[in-house]
Amino acid sequence: MEAQTIIAKRIAQELRSGMLVNLGIGIPTLVANYVPQGMSVFFQSENGLIGTGPIPEEGMAHPTLTDAAGHPVSALPGSSTFDSAISFGLIRGGHLDMTVLGGLQVDSHGLLANWMIPGKMVPGMGGAMDLATGAKRVVVAMQHTAKGKPKVVPQCSLPLTSLRPVDLVVTELAVIAFPEGRATLVETAPGASVEQVISSTDAELDVPQDVPEMRV
């Protein structure tokens, strides 16, 4: 299974019926493909839509129905649209049950850096800081390493997105949580050993005696 498929399938298991969920751009978007059958989840697009549905068939796109990247989407029955103040009121105001964000680095306490690489990539934070600060649950979807360099680190060298720690990091090798502010190995991916996860992680990981395998 491809890395991003493992990550998206595992994160989809965090969804619960009736949740309001915001998916970031990239791997997080793929989570929508694995909503368990029969479960109804509201996906928010921060440009002003709840009820975001699949990409419309060719010829059925509408120029005023788009996702946060400006790409055409569909709206499911029961959708609603609103302005950006309400959209971020939903995000900051405790109405958003879960957000799934991409990550550049996560530190041993769960602090996330995901919006800029000084001198290289300065795209702007968009909605990331509000999402990481305001969502009830923050899940990070990212590859375990970038060009061989671990992304779970003792301390982020890149600018932080928020002082609010994330709840869960899901990679193609592991699921990591942060109980009492300590990075803890919760699951390993199929075929990945605990040793492999530890050697691909720069942060110190708490490893319980029993680490179950992800079921994806």
Place this chain on the structure above:
Amino acid sequence: MKTIHLQEAIALIPNGASLMIGGFMAVGTPERLIDELVHQGKRDLTIIANDTALPGRGIGKLVTAGLIRRTIASHIGLNPETQQQMISGKMAVDLVPQGTLIERIRAGGFGLGGILTPTGVGTVVEEGKRNIEVDGKNFLLETALRADFALVHAFLADYSGNLAYALTARNFNPVMAMAADKVIVTAEHIVPIGVIAPDHVVTPAPVVDYLVVNE
């Protein structure tokens, strides 16, 4: 509210003006007003908007034409020309978290001095700002934003200037319509009074200064 022709509307805007421009990745952006800004070569503009879209679309056209001196936006990552002009120093760019940007605009239009938000506390966004504790929680004081002009695009405008918006083309538009000295509106359709039911009016007519006629 006055009706106005496109050229006259843009002729009202002096070089060096500050403009709030509605839209999100060019969805809901008043493209005709942008095209006319480029046509009339209005320069040294300060643009307040969510993003700078893509080259060739929406605000991206102003970037390509080199008309912007300063941009206040949440995201410029999909427009490489904005990044080039920022790096070369041709354009100043202030990056603001999206939820903070919309609230600063809302504050400007609603008569507030600013807002307190938890977003950005402890990050580079905090630099130079007051951190205020309320009931044991930390917030940043983010000051209000206003502009000389708001350029707004609606789906429907009635003859009196009441506005309604379409789907995700609403975004920053109705909030910006409250936060500028002069509000210039284009609409997909201009309709008789009554076609937009009072309950469906999003921007009330008295905040609209100019409605650009559809030709």
